[in-house]
Amino acid sequence: MQDKFIKTVIAATASMFAVAPAQAEQGDLLVRLRAIMVAPQETHSHVMPLGDGSRVKVSNDVVPELDFTYMWTNNIGTELILATSKHNISGFGAETTTARRLGKLASTYALPPTLILQYHFNPDGAFRPYVGAGVNYTIFYSRKPSKALEAAVGDTDVKLKNSFGYALQGGFDIPVGKRSFVNVDVKFIDMDSKARLTTAGAGVLRVNSHIDPVVVGIGYGLRF
Incomplete structure (x- = not known):
């Protein structure tokens, strides 16, 4: 699925490099709608207090994303990113581990508002790369909780600690009209959480997660 998504990004933008640019200027508001793939690059601690090597993994998701960039100068802008994605939390490890046998343990939605300061290298060109942090x-x-988990251990309450971290970004815009452009964007988000599953039959299960998703997107934008 990831390979197909990346090929779509390349195919959709490869034919657009010859389009004449419309200059981006100080005071412009850039509004983009992107399709993004949120791909966790996670590492996790063992599920405690289980002592059998049980771990968890977090699924990818493809969702829409809306963002707004205000250009303070011709080169410097601030972008606010809004999106939400759903992720399944599943057990993995050796086939004999408790988490692996249960499979899907829980699901959650993530709402990660992100504010990024950007530098645009070529704001009046036909190819406009930028970086941000x-x-x-x-x-x-x-x-x-999943039905499988509750069937095995009874009623379960799932809690995940919210996360605060840094974000890094790189991408480019390509004009396709006086005020319209296409966009390709990649972000890395530092995202950590502590999960706590309070079960009726197995007590309290805990796991520390470094989720750290890479977010790859392609979109269409308008300049106001």
Whole structure:
């Protein structure tokens, strides 16, 4: 699925480099709608207090993203990114581990508003690359245990600690009209959480997670 998504990004932008640019200027507001793939690059501690090597993994998701960039100068802008994605939390490890046998343990939505300061290298050109760095605050909501987990250990309450971290970004815009452009964007988000599953039959299960997603997107934008 990831390979197909990346090929779509390349195919959609390869034919657009010859389009005449419309200059981006100080005071412009750039509004983009992107399709993004959120791909966690996670590492996790063992599920405690289980002593059998049980770990967890977090699934990818493809969702829409809306962002707004205000250009303070011709080169410097601030971008606010809004999106939400759903992720399954599943057990893995050796086939004999408890988490692996249970499979899907829980699901959650992540709402990660992100504010990034950008530098645009070529704001009046036909190819406009930029880089950025900023901060992210991720809110985990609609947390639910899986049916398999509750069937095995009874009623379960799922809690995940919200995350605050940094964000890095790189991308480019290509004009396709006076005020319209296409966009390709890649972000890395520093995202950590502590998960706590309070079960009726197995006590309290805990795991520390470094989720750290890479977010790859392609979109269409308008300049106001």
